[in-house]
Amino acid sequence: MTATADAEAAANELMPLAEYLGSVLRRLRALPPLDLDLTQAHGNVLAADVIAPHPFPAFDQAAIDGYAARWEDLAGAGRLGAHPAFGQFDNPTRGVRLNVVGDLGASSWRPVRLTAGTCFSVAAGAPLPLGADVVVPVHWTDQGMAAVEILHAPKRGSGVRRTGDELSVGQVLATAGSYVTPPLVATFAAAGIGHVLVRPSPRVVVVATGDELVDVGRPSQPGQVVDANSHALTAAAVEAGAMAYRIGICDDDPEGLRGLLEDQTLRADLIITTGGTGTGPGDMLRRVLSRPGTGRGIVEFTDVALCPGTVLGFGTVGGEEVPVVCLPGEPGAALIGFEVLARPAIQLLAGSEPVFRPSVKAHLLETVSSPGGLREFRPAHIAERRGGGYTVQPLAGGPYTLSGLAEANGLLVLGERVTTAAAGSTVDVLLLDRRR
The missing domain is CATH 3.90.105.10 (Molybdopterin biosynthesis moea protein, domain 2)
Structure with a gap:
């Protein structure tokens, strides 16, 4: 059997991503609702x-600054004239003079009524006088104070907002x-x-595990790896709409790990861990969480047809059975795992629909290869084409996924049966909206 055939046979033993996500998301429910103040x-x-x-506006009101009047009193102002040689024209010499009987501001509350030949000077938002059915803009008048000349007659109802015009009861x-x-x-x-x-916004706790981890502010060296994941995943959870808390680094100590997770169940709606999902001698997290314990729940680790990163964990921990998502330790794979599994879980807990990012079809600008049997999510830059549609430029993937993600505004998705996607072909791209 060739190496390619061996790889394909191994991939066939992996759970399809869609099947895995369906089995996980069916186990989650939106958080109970809360009655909150608007802010x-x-x-x-x-x-x-x-x-x-209630209706909005709550009462008849002036929509503009001007003079509230009865339209029938303005019928002769600035009427259009006609001439067989010149057509329709405004006659600026014809005006209507009205007595200004008062001023109304937005804080006015006493009801007033118009009589024939009178008007009120009104500010935008002021209650409309009874009988008024038009507000004449200030610049269509001579801006008089005791009396005003109306130079042009607006249409009936112009400058007026009636009760419930914008929002009606029910x-x-x-x-x-x-x-x-x-x-x-x-x-x-x-x-x-x-x-x-x-x-409510889900409360998400992020924990990085591994004896080799050190905090940021220093370079990695043999035997030490800077913890980039917990910082990145906390930021990703906030971007997804969660209230996220970075707990930091937990050593590969079974009792310490159990105690830490038990403590965090009191403040979390979802726990995200990174690292320790493999089967190597240092992968303590998998050994601890995959064993059932009284009141501790259990986490199942599944080999998923996903690239990068094939092992994902999901289950519950603590007496409250708080959901936990376990992501790989490699930074690029952890961030892809977050997009694939943790982000939809956060959206579901928050009651959002849909839970997945929007996707579009795009014209591939460069030929790319993909491992057979795995659904690959590769960083990409997507752009709109003149005349409609999108183009997508693949960025660094595989072992360089992290640097590719730093530039990406989309994820190129290559299905399990795709080993080569040719330039010019149409592919699916998930849109990464970094503005949220």
Whole structure:
């Protein structure tokens, strides 16, 4: 049997990624909803539809600064004239003069009524006088104070906002699963809503394991590896919408590891570990978590058809059975594992839909090879084409995935049956939105 055939046979023994993700995500449930103040709710996901209890605007009001009047009193102002040689034209000489009987600001509250031949000077947001059905812009007048000349007549209803014009009572303002954005906060507040029911942001604890790990601020040397993973994964969890906490480095001590994880179950909705997922002599995490213990749950480690990194772990720990995701120790593989497994888990706990990043079809600019039998996620740069569509440029993958990810705005996805993707072919690309 050739080396290629051996590799393909080994890959066939791996669980397909889609099957693995389905088995994991079915075990997770969105966090119980909380009733939060609008400001605190920003960035969370709604747990229920939000219905407008009050109209917006709440009363008839002026939409602009100007003069609130009755349209019938303005019928003769600036009417269009006609001439067989010149067509339609404005007649600037015809104006209508009205008495200004008062001023109304946004804080005015006493009801007032217009009578024939009168108007009110109004500010934008001021309550509309009873009988008024138009607000004339200031620059269409001579800006008089006791009396004003209206030089042009706007259409009936111009410059006016009626009760419920924008939001009516009973209107669905946002549906369950929607992110609470700043404009939604303003919409809810305008409709008289002070609290909303949301899914809380998941609390995520990140732990790096391994005797060889040292903290940042020094270079790696033989026997020591700088812990890049816990910093990167904490940032990735925050980017995904979680409240993330970096615990730091845990040595390969079985009792210390068990105690640390037990302690963290009190503050976490999800625990992410990195390192120790293999079967080597130093992979303590797998040996500790894959053994059932009273009240400690169990983690299953699965060989998945994924490149980079084939071993992922998922299960629960502690008496509260807090979900735990175990990612590889190699930094590039850890970040890809986060995108594939941990990020969807965070989205699901937060009640978000969909849980996966959006994807597009793109025109491949360079021929790439991929290991057979594995679904490869390779860093890439995606760009929009003139006339529509996208192009994608592969970046460094394999052992250089970390440096490729630092430049990437997408992940090129090559399926299990793909060994070579030719330049010019159409491929799938996950979009990495770094602005969230």
